[in-house]
Amino acid sequence: MFDSGVGGLSVFQEIASLLPSENYFYLFDNEAYPYGELAPDVLVDRTCRLVRKMMIREAIDIVVIACNTASTIVLPHLRELLNIPVVGVVPAIKPASLLSKKAVGLIATPATITRQYTHDLIRDFADDKDVKLLGNSQLVDMAEKKLRNQTIDLEQLREILSPLIGNIDVAVLGCTHFPLIKQEISIVLGGNVELVDSGSAIARRVESLLEIREREKGYGRREVFSSASPYQEEALNITLKQLGFSPVQLMTLDVSDR
DSSP: OOSSSSSTTTHHHHHHHHHHHEEEEEEOOOOOOOOGSSOOHHHHHHHHHHHHHHHHOOOOOOEEEHHHHHHHHHHHHHHOSSSSSSOOOOOOOHHHHHHHHSSSSEEEEEHHHOOOOHHHHHHHTTTTSEEEEEOOSSHHHHHHHTTTTTOOHHHHHHHHHHHTTTSSSSEEETTTTGGGGHHHHHHOOOOOEEESSSSSHHHHHHHHHTOSSOOOOOOOOOEEESSSSSSOOOHHHHHHHHHTTOOOEEEEEEOOOO
């Protein structure tokens, strides 16, 4: 599983809850965080290089790009490069449009909001709905801070989400970081706004691609890698414990061509 930061742990949690006996390797490119500010060619190069290095290190059956920003441009390149399934994460526009009776709010990074892929999803699955777009990178930083046990500033969050407050009945969490602050977002938007993300759908997709017919008992390996150090391993393990995982050893994977 790959992301620019630790937001993809929200997807990791969904898949591992469904398939606990599988072995999981989570790799995040903190050296280039945040991905929303990278040029597309740089993002593609780094993602492909790091995923390829992980495949050399371990026997990988499937790759999950647990990052909405990367998924919108990197999937075709990875699928051409690899001979195993590659699953991406896209904003849950379709299920949100089916639930909404008023208007849908898409909360994502500025890069995801501007991608043609996102606008194609809206055209194909929510053409008859009012979809309000909100792109903000500060929410990503908020999620990262929460994972380090820092308090979320609800007033700052309210200011960021103010264009949506009272104007929508369904909100799409269009970045894998955002489910990590789902509780805070719900407080600000109000309990009458339903929050939707792609985590459970991605987990079911992974299960089907792996053709798992009978779920095994037991608990597989979980290892976490970053592209740069230092990263607060103690803080990360606190977060993983909160997500139901055992402590992991944080290892660094060199992004260079060596």
